[in-house]
Amino acid sequence: MNKIFLIFKREYLTKVRKKSFIIVTLLVPLGIIALFSFQIGIMLWSSEDAHILVKDESDLFTLADSESGMIRFKEVNTPLEELKESYKKDGYSGILYIPKINIDNPNGVKYIADKSLGLRIKDYVEDELSDQLIKKRLELEGLDSKTYSMIRKTRVSVGDQSDTGEQIASSGMAAGVGFGMGFLMYIVIFMYGAMIMRSVMEEKTNRIVEIILSSVKPFKLMMGKILGVGAVGITQYAIWIVLLLIINFVMALLIGDSINPNQVGGASPQDMDAAMEMIETLQMQFASLPLGLIIFGFLFYFITGYVFYAALYAGLASAINDESDAQTLTFPIAIPIIISIIILSGMLDSPNSSIAVWASIIPFFAPVIMPARLAFGMPPVWQLLLSMVLMIGAAIFAVWLAAKIYKVGILMRGKKVTFREIGKWLTYS
Numbered sequence: 001m002n003k004i005f006l007i008f009k010r011e012y013l014t015k016v017r018k019k020s021f022i023i024v025t026l027l028v029p030l031g032i033i034a035l036f037s038f039q040i041g042i043m044l045w046s047s048e049d050a051h052i053l054v055k056d057e058s059d060l061f062t063l064a065d066s067e068s069g070m071i072r073f074k075e076v077n078t079p080l081e082e083l084k085e086s087y088k089k090d091g092y093s094g095i096l097y098i099p100k101i102n103i104d105n106p107n108g109v110k111y112i113a114d115k116s117l118g119l120r121i122k123d124y125v126e127d128e129l130s131d132q133l134i135k136k137r138l139e140l141e142g143l144d145s146k147t148y149s150m151i152r153k154t155r156v157s158v159g160d161q162s163d164t165g166e167q168i169a170s171s172g173m174a175a176g177v178g179f180g181m182g183f184l185m186y187i188v189i190f191m192y193g194a195m196i197m198r199s200v201m202e203e204k205t206n207r208i209v210e211i212i213l214s215s216v217k218p219f220k221l222m223m224g225k226i227l228g229v230g231a232v233g234i235t236q237y238a239i240w241i242v243l244l245l246i247i248n249f250v251m252a253l254l255i256g257d258s259i260n261p262n263q264v265g266g267a268s269p270q271d272m273d274a275a276m277e278m279i280e281t282l283q284m285q286f287a288s289l290p291l292g293l294i295i296f297g298f299l300f301y302f303i304t305g306y307v308f309y310a311a312l313y314a315g316l317a318s319a320i321n322d323e324s325d326a327q328t329l330t331f332p333i334a335i336p337i338i339i340s341i342i343i344l345s346g347m348l349d350s351p352n353s354s355i356a357v358w359a360s361i362i363p364f365f366a367p368v369i370m371p372a373r374l375a376f377g378m379p380p381v382w383q384l385l386l387s388m389v390l391m392i393g394a395a396i397f398a399v400w401l402a403a404k405i406y407k408v409g410i411l412m413r414g415k416k417v418t419f420r421e422i423g424k425w426l427t428y429s
Helices: 003-018 017-045 080-086 121-140 145-152 172-207 210-211 216-256 268-286 290-316 323-347 354-357 364-373 380-410 419-427
Strands: 052-055 071-075 093-098 109-114
Touching: 003 017, 017 121, 017 216, 071 121, 080 093, 093 354, 172 210, 172 216, 172 268, 172 290, 172 323, 172 364, 216 290, 216 380, 290 364, 290 380, 323 354, 323 364, 354 364, 354 419, 380 419
Parallel strands: 052 071, 052 093
Antiparallel strands: 093 109
């Protein structure tokens, strides 16, 4: 164990002291914050003005400006051809042309301009026209249009509750968190598996490993590498979490009360209220998630999944004599990981389907699928226990298998290795 610890320490310190590790560790949380800040800024500060001339030959519509004042209408009686020639000179975005239309089949409405409408403005215009047309039809039928307006605002919200009466997380929030954890595991396996592979190949290529193996057994060397790189991953994620929490706290203090809705281009007070209400709803939904179960599951599958795949990467990397062989030998390991992310994308609508259940139990897919299922709540106990037992057994078996390959492959040179050759190594004592 002392020798494994020495290899672990060397592998860990070598990785965390690299400039690339420090730069990536610091830049990733800053990049995440910058990305979200940019998205929020685009939503709040985008100020797409639209001043639209309305040529209404049907006399059915009276379009109202948007509450933010960014979309404004002006009705005119000027001939359409004259408007086409003068609208840009007069400072207007375009012309909304409404011919005489059949109220039961309102076709022929056009927006005439040198540039098409943005989606937000187009939706607003279409909603305004549709609402007013419905009101006209209601009036013709002798019904109250005000009543329609009140009814139209009525919306049913379906809450999530367990059969014991407890509040459970919304399916939307669970799907988002589940996909995030599954995708994170997908990245972890690929990123740190590749790191193990590069480390083994580097020492083999530089012939350093021959010196190391004079004082330590191949199995201990492999385990020290796996544990060392795993500790690097845990350290990196821990730093990311702490930095994100600190940055989030600082931004909340600096920005929290400094945004005046009336000074934000494109965002009305109603928009800001809706945004704040949405944020509060998301916070409540997040708090309703089974956080303890999610954290436990993520840590368990992070460790066992990493050991399982890292051992396979280390074993096969020891058999690689040329970087051109790396893709051929390691591609079979990548296949189940890729299949896992495909299953993950499809299981979010049905986390208890047969394919989701069995994929969360089979060790090749469980590190990605089971953490995602846990976001939806506690699965049947037998499924979770079976998945955990198989995952532990698979990790132990992968380490044993990789050690058999590593023992022979790490010292083999000058020969192109095939899977048939690797199969023969497994029979060695």
